[in-house]
Amino acid sequence: MINKFYIFFQCLIFLGCGSDMQPKPNAYLSLEYPEADYKKTEIEFNFSFEHNNLAEFKFEKKSSPRLIYPKMKATLYLTYNSVKKNLDSLLNDAYKLPYKHISKAKSIPEKIFINKEKQVYGTLFSIVGNAASQHQFFLTDSLNHFLVGSLYFFARPNYDSIYPAVKYLEKDIIHLIETLEWE
Numbered sequence: 001m002i003n004k005f006y007i008f009f010q011c012l013i014f015l016g017c018g019s020d021m022q023p024k025p026n027a028y029l030s031l032e033y034p035e036a037d038y039k040k041t042e043i044e045f046n047f048s049f050e051h052n053n054l055a056e057f058k059f060e061k062k063s064s065p066r067l068i069y070p071k072m073k074a075t076l077y078l079t080y081n082s083v084k085k086n087l088d089s090l091l092n093d094a095y096k097l098p099y100k101h102i103s104k105a106k107s108i109p110e111k112i113f114i115n116k117e118k119q120v121y122g123t124l125f126s127i128v129g130n131a132a133s134q135h136q137f138f139l140t141d142s143l144n145h146f147l148v149g150s151l152y153f154f155a156r157p158n159y160d161s162i163y164p165a166v167k168y169l170e171k172d173i174i175h176l177i178e179t180l181e182w183e
Helices: 002-015 087-099 159-179
Strands: 038-040 050-052 056-059 065-069 074-082 105-107 110-115 120-126 133-140 145-153
Touching: 038 159, 050 065, 050 159, 065 159, 074 159, 087 120, 087 133, 087 145, 110 159, 120 159, 133 159, 145 159
Parallel strands: none
Antiparallel strands: 038 050, 056 065, 065 074, 074 145, 110 120, 120 133, 133 145
């Protein structure tokens, strides 16, 4: 009797050693966005740039415009400051801001921008991981103007699910940086 039970038990083990059957995990949507169509800002600021037509341009204060992407539930917040012998503190604050997300970020690569012709210098920080903000940047002419930008999504920060939108908006931010001109 014990022999039969032993043989039956071994058969169960061998039959159960095949490939594991597991339910498929839920997949994220494959999002595709239209080709970007850029236009120059029409509102008078101390700076101008080209922005994507998908974005709604809003502002409450003249120094704090926002580009709202309703379909992506994202907002690019911009903050302008005049440089008045305070460039060191503005730069210090601009470098601290992305590193507030370090606890959730896997990495924070930096991309430096230099446009001597337009006198636009700055850095774009890409926050990789489940952080609240995915991109932050600052731009300055080092003498009079200082602009800070932060991209936020109004969704739980799940980097895998918002990745297509992050990459699409990264192109918009780079285009904004490359077309920025001080007034």
